[in-house]
Amino acid sequence: MVEDIVKSLGFLCLGSRFRRIGERLQADTQRIMEEFGVPIQSAQYPFLAAIDRAGPLTTGQLAQAVGITQPGATRIISQLQELGYVDMQTSVEDQRRKLVSLTRKGRELVDYSKRLIWPRIERAVSELCEDLSGPILEQLTAIESELADAPLANRGKLDKGQKS
Amino acid sequence: MVEDIVKSLGFLCLGSRFRRIGERLQADTQRIMEEFGVPIQSAQYPFLAAIDRAGPLTTGQLAQAVGITQPGATRIISQLQELGYVDMQTSVEDQRRKLVSLTRKGRELVDYSKRLIWPRIERAVSELCEDLSGPILEQLTAIESELADAPLANRGKLDKGQKS
């Protein structure tokens, strides 16, 4: 067994470590979405959620809401448009702006997700992080070792209150 | 100002959030490396550190040590080879294995980094995370708001013991 250098180096490699945990969580989330037959990428979800929560938003506002750069947002929006979940219309007052809104199909996906999928994901992740406390490095170690034991998809399957 | 949806959704978007923090930290680290004129990418550093710490390693062992997949490791190793920091030789006992080791140039970069750069990065990151405690979501919020105030490159400039 080889030493986990990123873990050992601690603060020095914190960026790599955050990133690999993020990628792992996104991949595991994708797995859960596949179980439900959701036909989008996990990175696309926050865009639908943002519009659901705030109403139609421009490309720039979406980039800001999701916390990525504008070119990244532009690409994801055009994928979602391609898939028929959102449509765009040029703003009347300012023709540079494009307002992105949910189509009927997009609204249906969001409603379904809010009802069944998002609670499931949230349960899995909060189960993973529950009772975590203390210094950040220790929490990261705990998260990674939990994930090594069982992926997200094996967690949070039960509704609150249920027992195994 | 638009709501930060990834932050608001909490556990539901934890993967995206980890990833964006990791990317931010890697980018900021890169900035510090540029100040020192280090001619590599921040993602390549852990490979050099791993070999420095454990001696020559195979491609697979490096992938494991750094915590990424083997194809990713293969690419980074060949970049480092291209740049002249490592070289590879086929193992004698098992000709499938390639042992990666530091060249003289690689060793010089590692020695210089250990002396000047890594401590600098470590100070910056630990200053960023110091005194953090409590639930993971709160720590992430604190980290992101700290980074919004001042990038890593503006932190940890002083040696331990010094006062501003």
Add this chain to the structure above:
DNA sequence: AAGTATTATATAACTTGTTATACAATTTGT
């Protein structure tokens, strides 16, 4: 009102990760 500066989106090229798969070398089973 015209010319310049700014803003919003789009596009191109790159980075760093991924999965799936091919291929060669070694190991295992009969």
Add this chain to the structure above:
DNA sequence: ACAAATTGTATAACAAGTTATATAATACTT
């Protein structure tokens, strides 16, 4: 000892972010 399975690395295609830059629309300045 040979065939089949396994292992280690490489390659291809993709995902999701980045920076730098182009283009069109709007806003400012004089």
